[in-house]
Amino acid sequence: MDYRRFGKTNLLYSVFSLGTMRCLASEAIAVETIHQAIALGITHVETATGYGKSEEFVGVARRSGLADSKVADGEAADHLREPRSLYLTTKIPPTPDADAMERSIDQSLQRLGVDALDSLGIHGLNTWEHLAWVTANDGCMRAVDRAIADGRVRHVGFSTHGFLELILAAIDTDLFEFVNLHYSLFFGRNEPAIARASAKDMGIFIISPADKAGMLHTPPQTLIDLCQPYSPLQLNYRFLLSDPRITTLSVGAANPQELHELEALLTVFCNAGGQALTPEESGAIERLKTHQANVLQSDLCRQCYACLPCPEEIHIPEVLRLRNLAVGYQMQAFGEYRYRMFENAGHWFPGTKANRCSDCGDCLPRCPHALDIPALLRDTHERLKGSAGRRLWQD
Structure with a gap:
């Protein structure tokens, strides 16, 4: 596993993070999935108040001793570039009500079983109204500022599925240390937001680079053929991690078995994850673009x-x-x-x-x-x- 600095937070994150939106089948499966992620070298687990019982399950996993484990075993240590800690992020939706945000923060701390959040994300800053709630003097950031002042929250950022113009405006508030957003080989619209966030030394977390980037775990044969000798998922991961501005990619595993594909790719990414695209990889990407243009033509x-x-x-x-x-x-x-x-x-x-x-x-x-x-x-x-x-x- 490789590790990167998460912007101005100065936290050292693994280049893959475990997103827990789908870790909901049972407490036992969620805990086992988190254990498996840690064994692979993942240092960052992300949850949200809107992810069912995910916060509770993450709390149980943390109390099982994961947070104190620097290295799982001697074999795992051979693959680590840096000592390992477990960082937790939870996300809470924006609200115009500072008191409601205050209660949500405290409830998340209780469910996670921690005294402080490594990172808090404003979850789904998707509309101009949401941004107005965030920037209002008496809005939800007043409660976040209090939580930062008294140590309950260490770092704050936002996640977004919004339009590019909104994302840029949110970045330009200078209220945030990181951003979670969509960006991939098949969706490049948010590149200016990547550039703006990087210029402000913000951590950059890519949402769902497998599923919502194109269901790349189960690609059609045409896409498989065009990406050869790489899988579509591998090529997208390399496209993203060859960009030094990007810190970490979400892996939304529902169970430990879904982490096996990541485990198989880690050998590749430990050697090449942070390097520029090879001529062969760049050629595959150009082949994708050329094929699409030839098929669609004037459409x-x-x-x-x-x-x-x-x-x-x-x-x-x-x-x-x-x-x-x-x-x-x-x-x-x-x-x-x-x-x-x-x-x-x-x-x-x-x-x-x-x-x-x-x-x-x-x-x-x-x-x-x-x-x-x-x-x-x-x-x-x-x-x-x-x-x-x-x-x-x-x-």
Whole structure:
């Protein structure tokens, strides 16, 4: 395992972090999963108040002695670059009520069984209203500041699924030491936020670089073939960890068995995780881009976002990004999975479905590539709406 400084927090994080949103089957499975992650050299465990009983399960795991274990055994020590400690992050949603935030912090401390949080993340800073709550003099950050002053919280950051402009504005408040955000080989929109956060010496945590980056654990054959001799997941991990600005990637294992693939990759990443992409890796990435452009031709959406806003509140760039992936790489299952979230996930995945298009034509003159956006929206809806009778959304 390799380790990197988490920005101005100065905490030394493993380049893979255990996210516990899916560690909910039982207390025993969650504790065993955390034990396995620690054995692999993971030093950072992330949870949230919204992750069911995750905080309680992490607390049980911590009390089992993990926090005091620097090295699991002699064999593990051979793979460590630095001595190991266990750092805990929990996340709490933004609120305009400082007293509510105060109570939430104390409840999280109690569930985790700790006197202080290594890091607290404002969870889901996704809208301009959320940002207003954070920046208000009497908002939730007043309680966070008190918790920092009295030692209950050591570092504060935010997680976001919001638009780039909002993320940049949140970074520019200078209230935060780290940011959790989406970014991958298949979603580059947030690169300016990576650059801005790095310039401010913030820790950078990449959310779900396997599942929400493209269901890369179960890729289609077309994607497998294009990424050869690498797996799509391995290529995405290398793309991310070759960037020295990025500190750590989330691994959302539901059980110890799901960490086995990471264990198999660690030999590769211990030797090359922090190095620049090799010519072969860069060639595979260019091959992906060229193939997608050749397949989509004049229908390729280049993700400039000039088409927004849409009067029908369709998130046009994201709809067409899913089409890019489904048509260009045969990532149909991923496209359906994400498309189902429109109108079903609130501020976590904003936008209406593409069949809401009224053919008003507002977007057409704004597209620098003259895409027939209404036609592409209708096509995407037909491709990704899924079969009748299936559940609209589950995540």
